[in-house]
Structures are given as C-alpha cells and as structure tokens.
Amino acid sequence: MLKLLPALIALPALGAACYAAAIAYLWFRQEHLLFEPELLPGNEPICPDTDVREFMVDVPGARLSVAQLKLPNPRGVVFYLHGNSGNLRKWFINLDEFRELNYDVVMMDYRGYGKSTGRIGSEEQLRSDVRAVWNAVATDYAGKRLVISGQSLGTALAAGLAAELSQAGCTPDLTILVSPYSSMRALADEHYPWVPSKVLRYHLPTMDHACKVDGPVLLVHGDRDELIGFHHSEALMRAFPKCQLLRVEGAGHGDVHQFPSFRQGVAAALVGLAGLAATPVSYAASGQAPTAALT
Secondary structure: OOOOHHHHHHHHHHHHHHHHHHHHHHHHHHHHHHOEEOEOOOOOOOOOOOOEEEEEEEEOOEEEEEEEEOOOOOOEEEEEEOOOEEOHHHHOOOHHHHHHHOEEEEEEOOOOOEOOOOOOOOHHHHHHHHHHHHHHHHHHHOOOEEEEEEEOHHHHHHHHHHHHHHHOOOOOOEEEEEOOOOOHHHHHHHHOOOOOHHHOOOOOOHHHHHOOOOOOEEEEEEOOOOOOOHHHHHHHHHHOOOEEEEEEOOOOOOOHHHOHHHHHHHHHHHHHHHOOOOOOOOOOOOOOOOOOOOO
16 A cells, blocks of 8 residues: 555646646647638639639738629628638638629638638737728728628627727628627637636637627527537627527538528628618528529
8 A cells, every 4th residue: 555655646746737738738729729721722713703803911921812702883791701610712602692682792711721821829910810801992892881790700800890890980781790609718618617718818709899889780590509509699699789689490500501591581681781672582492592683
C-alpha cells in the first residue's frame, strides 16, 4: 500500500496538468475549432452566371473574395454573411429566387475561405472586414432596400452590422438571422460546460446587438436544430424591438434552407418590403425555385 501512495498522490496532479494542457490548446487553437474554411483556386469561378460579378476587397493584411449578383435595376440588396464552413461556392446558391424577387445579393468569404487571403485572428478583425466589404458596395444601393442577413456563425456579424448601421442613421429595411445564437459564449457553455468562459476569445454576442437594431428582424430556426437550439431564437425574439420568429418544423441546422416554409417565409418578407402582393411567389412542395415570376 505504501508503494502505491506516491502514484495515488500524483494522479490529481496529472489530471490537473492534462486539464491545463487542454485549456491552453483551446485558447491558442480556437480559430481552427470555430472556423472550417475550404480554399478555392483563384482561377475557378464561384458562379458561372453572367450576371454574377466577382471582385476583391483589400483590407489590412488580406484580400477578401466577394460575389455579387448584380441585376439591371434591383429593388434592393441582400448583404449575406455565411456560416463557418466551406466557401462562397457552397453558399452563393439559389440565385434564381433572388432574381425573381429582383434583389441583388452580396456575399463575402472570410479570411482564409475560398479565394480570400490571410487568416482570421480576432473578432474585431472579422467585424472590421465585414464593414469594409459593406462599404465597398454601399454606394451601389443608395436609396434602395437594404437587407442584412446572416446564417449560423454569420448571424452575430449580421446583427452587429445592422446595429452599427441603425446607430449611424441608415437602419436596414430588414435583418434576417437564420439559425442564430444568443452569443458564442452561451453556445459554448451548452456544449462544453467544462471549459471556463474566459477561454473563449470570440464572444460574438448577438443578444447585445439586439436592442440597437431599429428595423424589423426575421428570425428563422429549425425546431430540430441540435447544434444551435431553437431556444436561442426564442430568447432573441424577446430582445429585438421589432421581431418575428419563423419556426421551420422538422428542420435541423444544416438543412433548414431546403424546407419550403423557409423559402416561403424569406420570400414573403422580401416581397413585403417591395410593396407587392402578399403571395406572388409559389413554391413546390419540394422547396424548389419559384414557379411563377414577379411582374
């Protein structure tokens, strides 16, 4: 028994050392855990459509890849901030639906995604990059409808941009948040309760931006989302001054956009901004593109 005593004493110390090593790994490597970019060769088009424009926006230490559906005389623009995986080739899709509604779409790839150079280094850098890309296209849409949208990771960035624009007197006509979270800290506490909250360097506090967004907000969330629970949208709905929540029954996290109710809800919101008939777009049960064009 006496011979086992040193080993028994050493066990807690070994456990503490392993825990400290795990925390240090999370601190220094969290960009690799939060962001899942896929590169795209510079000579490969994001989208082959002739009305899609690709360009780069220069920011300190990087160049950001941007795709823009540019219509002849759009009613407005949807400035869209995508989720944490892939690149614009994955996210810049379903363009016919926006063509039918006569809205341009602008999307950016974050640093290290797609054709964007550099790498993500901080939350403030992310937000600064978003502002830079918006500033690069803002003059194209003076006097037109402005929709700020984000999905998953991009929802906190979209809410932050909408709040900044509201405070600057340029309130978006609509903010759409798809599968949003109240904050990255709250989400991390749910999935990794053993990790101290101070370890997280990306707080992304969607909830904190809510009271600063003056315009209407549409939250869209699948009721079977196991990554970001539906209760996050329920909490955000109470925080935004002007908010509606679309519950997509049966949808999870990665498939919410495939459900007809999602497409119908977003289309109806954009149609409402354009002042058109309440139900001018009809979707098939499969959730395919509109069967009738707007006039």
